[in-house]
Amino acid sequence: MFPQVSVTPAGGYIIWQDNTIDGHGLGIAAQKLDSSFSSPYGPFRVNQRTTGDQQKPAVAMLKNGGAAFVWQGGDQRSANIYARFLNPIGTFTGTNDIRVNTFTNTPQTTPALTVMSNGNVFVVWSSQDLTAANYMQDIRAQILTTNGTAVGTNFYVNGTSAAVPTELYNQRSPAVATLANGNIVVTWVSENQGLSGLAFLQGTNWIHIYARLYSPVGVPLGTEFRVNSALYSLCANPAVCGTSDGGGFHVHRMRAIRFCKLSLLCSAGHFRIAHEKRTSHRCFA
Numbered sequence: 001m002f003p004q005v006s007v008t009p010a011g012g013y014i015i016w017q018d019n020t021i022d023g024h025g026l027g028i029a030a031q032k033l034d035s036s037f038s039s040p041y042g043p044f045r046v047n048q049r050t051t052g053d054q055q056k057p058a059v060a061m062l063k064n065g066g067a068a069f070v071w072q073g074g075d076q077r078s079a080n081i082y083a084r085f086l087n088p089i090g091t092f093t094g095t096n097d098i099r100v101n102t103f104t105n106t107p108q109t110t111p112a113l114t115v116m117s118n119g120n121v122f123v124v125w126s127s128q129d130l131t132a133a134n135y136m137q138d139i140r141a142q143i144l145t146t147n148g149t150a151v152g153t154n155f156y157v158n159g160t161s162a163a164v165p166t167e168l169y170n171q172r173s174p175a176v177a178t179l180a181n182g183n184i185v186v187t188w189v190s191e192n193q194g195l196s197g198l199a200f201l202q203g204t205n206w207i208h209i210y211a212r213l214y215s216p217v218g219v220p221l222g223t224e225f226r227v228n229s230a231l232y233s234l235c236a237n238p239a240v241c242g243t244s245d246g247g248g249f250h251v252h253r254m255r256a257i258r259f260c261k262l263s264l265l266c267s268a269g270h271f272r273i274a275h276e277k278r279t280s281h282r283c284f285a
């Protein structure tokens with residue numbers, strides 16, 4: 001389940017959630033691909049810890065020819081984000097799983113990652129925060145080196161403070177990509193952001209896609225912004241990738257009107273929405 005793949009012209013890795021790979025419920029399996037995208041070897045286990053289920057993996061090829069893996073692992077009520085790294089010859093750089101998140105008393109879920117222009121890895125995930133009065137999810141991030149060493153500490157992507165959650169409702173399901181100019185864009189689902197309390201009590205809901213841009217070394221370039229144009233929307237399943245001109249494409253699902261939206265994001269200091277269009281009459285997520 002939940003397969004992910006990352007490849008270069010020389011090959012890559014495919015990773016997935018597997019119910020037999022570690023013998024203790026769900027584990028994370030991966031398989032190497034050669035330059036013809038065939039597999040010269042069988043699958044191997046990524047996770048070392050086997051307590052609880054290991055789920056929702058993601059993979060990215062490193063600039064040195066190795067690979068980075070992330071996933072959520074443990075009890076569903078207190079899942080953590082873990083990472084492991086392969087060196088260019090295909091062996092792990094360490095013997096243990098690396099816990100990415102700092103706080104461990106609430107669920108940390110749905111990780112995503114991208115390789116930065118300097119070779120480090122930018123990891124994002126959904127974090128439920130008991131430090132906030134509403135106990136909702138926020139988007140957190142951490143930069144790691146290729147041996148798993150943390151660069152700085154965990155920080156919030158959404159809201160107005162890197163240290164404190166500031167938004168009332170769930171911020172979840174992140175996606176992240178590195179652009180051709182080295183900038184990094186993070187997108188995520190934002191529930192009822194900007195909705196008044198009265199409108200919420202009257203039954204109004206909207207779910208938007210928000211994004212934020214970072215410099216090549218992970219410094220925020222401005223505040224978060226809404227990607228979708230229609231205010232009364234129910235959006236989900238964001239995905240983003242870079243383009244050769246330094247901008248990027250972003251796609252998300254809009255349940256209310258049953259089609260996908262494709263946004264062209266142009267980089268000129270900050271992102272702006274160049275256009276948004278329907279890409280299909282039906283979407284599969």
